[in-house]
Amino acid sequence: MEKQKVRFEFVTFTGERQEVEGMTGDTVMQVAYDNGVEGVAAECGGSMSCGTCHVFLDEASFDRIDAPSEGEVDMLDIVASERRPTSRLSCQIKLEENFTGAKVMIPEMQY
Amino acid sequence: MTQAQLQHSDIPAGVPMHDAGERFHPFEHEGMHQLLAEFRQDVPIFYSPLIDYWVVTRRADVISVLRDHERFSAVVATQPVVPWPPELLQYLVDQGFTNESVQVACDPPRHTRIRSHVQGFLNPKKLQSFEAEVRALVQSYVAAINGKDTVDLVDAITYELPALIAFLLLGVKDIDPRRIKSWTELRVKLMHGHPTREEQMAAADDLLDFWRFSCDLVEQRKVNPGDDYPSWLLASRGGDDTRLTENEIKSLTFALLLAAHETTSNASANVLLELLRRPEDWQALVEDPSLIPNTVEEGLRYVSSVVAWRRMAKEDFELAGVSLPKGTKLLLSLASASRDEGTYENGDNFDIRRKNARSHVAFGNGIHFCMGAPIARMQIRMMIEELTSAFPNMTLIPDEEIEIAGVLTFRGPTRLPVRLNG
Ligand code: HEM
């Protein structure tokens, strides 16, 4: 399938917003890294070993996209900042068109 | 190769990059941090003729290479620095040494397939579940030195203990940890050291014994599975070679019998040494143990036990302003990256209260990120907790020579003589 552009935004812990663009199939973590978004350490490069790519989504986007896997839910137990109902590991969210307009909030700390 | 690309012979004598290559002694740890601090200022990359590697000194460049697994292959990560003689290779093959690169020295898609199986066992949650057993082991080792006047902490604690914790994961019982340690040292020397040809040939039979030990372990688990790493891998394989082969499981077990303790022995001894060199820090931890987790991170940052890690370019590339051809081998200095002043204020100072200590690269970065980090951190923390609590007045015995064993990638003191009660 042809790749599509997906636009969404990051919001830092202090409230600064940064609009970004990724391609379908990329992960939110990759987009953060490619755009130099700070606060997503993502030490393990998306292999789900570190829990340092934690983000919160806006509720509507959280509900719209695929639910986290069991492994991701387990990892969310060990993240450094408080876990919330819309917590996700950004390396496990693959962009689809339905992520357009999502708000990705970065927690205070990743470790 | 294009004209613009640099050959090391093109680097004129006298320029900082050439000078760095001449002065850098990759197997000598004495003074290495100071030298790297100097290079980091204006030599982000230089060629080391002694090993035929380009050395990368800045944190951002090190991370960018580690994260770019499409362009930089890990196949050289554990390659012998001094190639093994063909006779040795032949002898090993004849004797059934079928160890293959399954993890730290292989690339996707193979790496991805294998790591997904390993992840089922070596994940933070599972590793956390060993907490009580690790605590009990650490306490038993600390109790064993109680009542003594002087001890060598390497000999008494940091050398063996991480091996026993590795045995917990592997379900190994009834083997002398010292046997595994000496096999491991031998393997480290063969991969990352500069052994003579005689040493290489003489190592063959011990290497085979180590390999056979790993194979036996897997064979036993096939008959008698338990809640341990090899049993998990066998179950995850489900008899299907396209998922994971038995030989891959043997190779993974062989790999973990090294990875799970060699680094941790060094890392714990490194941080203990820095603390004991600074009695005020030791005292601070005695008074406020909540400083210990950050101390562990600062130890890993300041004296990472893995001082350097290797990659090879799969295509032509540019790094730190230099264009280099496909096939170039890179030695990423984790030791230098973790002290980079661009990220760490006064990076060459050891500061147990440093705010961003945890952002070090001691465990690597990217898809090969250390899978044992949670349990490594746990044991180092517990060693410091138990030692500061049992021996609040411990001091280093002055004027004793502390030697650092010299291999390309690892660093750790060979002994740590202390007076337990000051
Ligand atoms: C302080 C102690 C340790 C240090 C400094 C350390 C460091 C490292 C480093 C630098 C890498 C390579 C990362 C890369 O290529 O980007 C690595 C990989 C690895 N480590 Fe550790 N390690 C430690 C302890 C452990 C322990 C205790 C275990 C097992 C229980 C372990 C298991 C592994 C494994 C399985 C890999 C390979 C991961 C892969 O290639 O996908 N390590 N470690």
Ligand code: FES
């Ligand atoms: S990047 Fe490590 S868990 Fe997401």
